[in-house]
Amino acid sequence: MNFSISNRLSKIPFSSIREIFEEAATMEKSGINITHMEIGRPDFDTPQHIKDAANTALQQGNVHYTSNSGTLEFREAIAEKLKRDNGIIVDPQREVVVSVGCKEAIFNLIFAFINPGDEVLIPDPAWLEYQYIVELAGGIAVSVPLLEENEFLLNPNDVRDCVTDKTKMILINTPHNPTGAVLPESYLKELADISIKHDLLVVSDEIYEKLIYDGEKHISMATLPGMFERTITINGFAKAYAMDGWRLGYAAGPAALIQPILKMHQYNTSCATSFAQFGGTAAYRGTQTPVEEMVKAFDERRKLLVSRLNEIPGVNCVVPKGAFYAFPSFKELGLPSKELATILLREARIACVPGSAFGNHGEGYIRMAYSTSYDKIEQAMDRMQKVINSLRVKR
Ligand SMILES: Cc1ncc(COP(=O)(O)O)c(C=O)c1O
Structure with missing residues (x-):
């Protein structure tokens, strides 16, 4: 054999x-x-009220497949959160897909949009999964250096140097794993200009959004002018709500970008765990203390x-x-x-x-x-x- x-x-x-x-x-x-x-x-x-919501959902028999995109109530809670915290306006019907952790959303979107030979700009160092998922999809991961002397911020000049006619996507992650760097608005604006100029799809991984210090402000790429239509915002529950084992995340953005991700998700996991989604709804609608x-x-x-x-x-x-x-x-x-x-x-x-x-x-x-x-x-x-x-x- x-x-x-x-x-x-x-x-x-x-x-x-x-x-x-x-x-x-x-x-x-x-x-x-x-x-x-x-x-x-x-x-x-995980905070008690979140566990209680999932427990109740389980006891009440919410044990079956949900809609592939996630329960409508959960998607509505996500849309409310995106509007309240980030200033991103999405239609919960077609512009949000719930996934099994952020990782599944990232996997799905890369397989949905990357063809063999497409180049994807990825900060280096970064969460290594980005590179390997791109390579699994046959794409080429192009590393853009993050330098200590620049406080590990993704330098727009370095990004410009890495763009070729094969570049299709850029991945940004702020706050950043592993450096803890938070991209300031001026950097995001320059990165947005580059993305528009070269017609790049932007993936903004915002999983560490809530963990931010020294009065820094998290800004979502999708809110910058001209960016909503080319940005997929990724977020989840693992870090801010101590729900890493619940495996809950989502992708949000314009329907033209979210529906192909939903298609991949249908063939991948079908839907996130039903009662976990009730916990996610409580996380976003309940106390943030x-x-x-x-x-x-x-x-x-x-x-x-x-x-x-x-x-x-x-x-x-x-x-x-x-x-x-x-x-x-x-x-x-x-x-x-x-x-x-x-x-x-x-x-x-x-x-x-x-x-x-x-x-x-x-x-x-x-x-x-x-x-x-x-x-x-x-x-x-x-x-x-x-x-x-x-x-x-x-x-
Ligand atoms: C930058 C980044 N994105 C995504 C993830 C994965 O998130 P999830 O547990 O929701 O799949 C991690 C996990 O460490 C991470 O560091």
Whole structure:
């Protein structure tokens, strides 16, 4: 028997951070206490009123397929939210499709619009799934560097340099994973001009929208002049509402862009879990106090982590303005980030993600999620400081 896997899939690697996760799990099994700063999810529970809404829906027998686009009530709640929070006006009937997490929406839209050979501009470093989904679809992922000296902001000049006559799409993610950068309006406007000039489809992944600090303001690309008709806005519930396991997200935009995504979604998952959609409706229509409390806790941890990192000689951390990641540079140590992540795991008992896992321009950095308690971060930083100091002495 020779069940060879498809050419398409054989070109895509398993996640390069698997070894770190596996080693952390083995260490924990043998009784070693690890501080988890690798996982990109909140350490909070889903707010109670959201769980209650899903529980009630389940008890009331909402256990069947919903409309492929999602229940109309949920799509209406999403449309209300987009209008209230973002200033995006969509028709819940034809301009919203609910998906199984943001990831499914991104997968569907790339397969809906990208032909083999089409180029897609993707920030580097970025959430690596973008690149691999584009490659699975036969597209060409073109990385646009995000540089520390520019606070990891997507520089419109670099984008211009990467545009060719094959460029079809640009992916933006603000607040950004893994750097925490928040794109200011002036940048978005320039990126919008480039998209209009070169007739690019824009995907705006806004999953970290609510996790934003220092008075920064999240601006949705779709609200800039001339952008609604070419922008697909992606958002979800995993981060702001601590609902990552619920697998709930959506794509919103003009019907001409959303209906092809719906077509892909029909052949992919049919619909998101019925009773989870009732939880999503409660998340958007109910109190936002739990979100505010989570953001406050993240902010305190962010300040602690960044100041502790910047106290360590040889480490430099740009202040992240959003999401829940710090992306410090350890370039002065001259170690590959994967090697450094292994040392931090073995010697400081901190699990984190090597920057190289997010693209070539992530080399020399480490992603540390502050979705773990303040006290644990404090203790972890004491250990990290010792390990980095001793590495510097050895080198
Ligand atoms: C930038 C970005 N987009 C999308 C996702 C996936 O979201 P979901 O869990 O809703 O599929 C993640 C998850 O980490 C992410 O970092």
